[in-house]
Amino acid sequence: MRSRLPRRITVVSASVGAGHDGAARELVRRLREAGFDAECHDFLDLLPRGCGRLLRGSYALELKVAPWAWGWLLGGLEKHRGSSGLVGRLFAAAAARRTRELVGPETTAIVSTYPLASQALGRLRKSGVLQVPVATFLTDMSVHPLWVAEGVDLHLALHDVAAIQAVKHGAADVEICGPLVGPTFRPARSQAEVDRERTRFGLPLDRPVALITAGSWGVGEVELTAREIAAAGVAVPVTVCGHNEALRQKLEQAGTGVALGWVDDMPALLRASDVVVQNAGGLTSLEAMASGVPVVSYRCLPGHGVTNAAALDEAGLAVWIRSERRLGKALVEALETGPVPAPRAAHSADRVVIALAGGVPETLLEVAS
Known part of the structure; x- marks a missing residue:
């Protein structure tokens, strides 16, 4: 029997490249297939007017013109952990109002597929602004400290390698899940x-x-x-x-x-x-x-x-x-x-998110509300 609890799950991605959005779209598809009211929002739209466009444009320009600078920035943030916390506080403050608006009374869980969104959502969760569980789906095999935010209830990793890195950076609850790849990606039949x-x-x-x-x-x-x-x-x-x-x-x-x-x-x-x-x-x-x-x-x-x-x-x-x-x-x-099989886990990401939201009678894990 399915739970009669509210059945809305909000997914927050970001339109910087296509990877974060691709994972978010597949998660939404699976959740809807399971009967949930799932929707995806762009984190850049939750920022003050013009800030999202500036963030996307500066990131794209850096990768095209001076990719070494992007590597230097990520390395610096990893070396100086306090900087990641400062980034989290800044984005949490910037996105707080619009984030509160998109989380209605029917929402049972929020999932982020973008590190800065995780930082913002984790801070809001820790401060009590968000009253529902927050999960981060780690879209990459490597995990930068920016991916791991205080206040996030659960981190979903693609592989043991990613899970170990997440724990190293302070993630308390980590579940290893299969990748969010759509069913149209399959081997040729002939x-x-x-x-x-x-x-x-x-x-x-x-x-x-x-x-x-x-x-x-x-x-x-x-x-x-x-x-x-x-x-x-x-x-x-x-x-x-x-x-x-x-x-x-x-x-x-x-x-x-x-x-x-x-x-x-x-x-x-x-x-x-x-x-x-x-x-x-x-x-x-x-x-x-x-x-x-x-x-x-x-x-x-x-x-x-x-x-x-x-x-x-x-x-x-x-x-x-x-x-x-x-x-x-x-x-x-x-x-x-020839091919190496894609990483697999005992549970799929959508199944764990459903459990997180209380949408199945016997949850796969317990997360404090």
């Missing part, structure tokens, strides 16, 4: 399906395809990665440039493999690929694994790109290629070895 999808995207039928992903903004040393893969001669580089039209044009003019812009049907493109070469370690890596495609990390972005590559490598999910000399051999090994 070679005919692979050939059909390759023809659709203009990819070669007679050579291995190395799919280069660099987030929705197409940032990092992507052009160099494509050139080096082409020079290695192991596979044809196919680069997903996202919204970076300048990058797509450069690659197209240089004739470096196949250059694609924004792709609406990533499940099909992944099924058409033989290996994924990524630089950030985000949601696309998990989607590739769910699609039965091996993943390697190469020329990773400073900051979260490098730490995610290290965590994926430690977990045995994706080899981290640290030098061009190793690139060709690593690609051959990935093609020969």
Whole structure:
């Protein structure tokens, strides 16, 4: 019998890149499928007017122009833990009013898929402003201290590696859950399906395809990665440039493999690929694994790109290629070895969130209200 408690769960993400939103959308889909009234809000919209747009724009500019500065900032925040607390207090104060407005009497739990939202929600929970449990879904394999906020009742980790890092940074309650990847991400059912999808995207039928992903903004040393893969001669580089039209044009003019812009049907493109070469370690890596495609990390972005590559490598999910000399051999090994199964856990994230909200008779865990 289902509980008669209020059945609304609020998910808070952020429109910075696509990974946080992708996980949030899948969580909302699963919760609705389970009969909950689930909705997603953009944390940037909860900030004072103009602040969200400024935060998104400055982050994108930093990754495009000076990615080293992003790595330096994250490293500094990790070294000086008090800075993370200050960030939490600032964002909690900035988002307090609008956060209170979106949490109505029917809300039974709040889930964050974005670290700054977790900081704000945790502070509001600790101060008593929020009276319902707050959970953080850790979208990355590596966990920066910004992800772990005082006041958050539960942290959902993708793997033991991420869980250990979360505990190290002070997370009291951690549950290991499967990734939030949609059901459309699946292995190809036949070679005919692979050939059909390759023809659709203009990819070669007679050579291995190395799919280069660099987030929705197409940032990092992507052009160099494509050139080096082409020079290695192991596979044809196919680069997903996202919204970076300048990058797509450069690659197209240089004739470096196949250059694609924004792709609406990533499940099909992944099924058409033989290996994924990524630089950030985000949601696309998990989607590739769910699609039965091996993943390697190469020329990773400073900051979260490098730490995610290290965590994926430690977990045995994706080899981290640290030098061009190793690139060709690593690609051959990935093609020969084949896919590594995506991380799995005893419970799915949506099931734990439902338990957190009191939506099942026997909860999977107990969280103090």
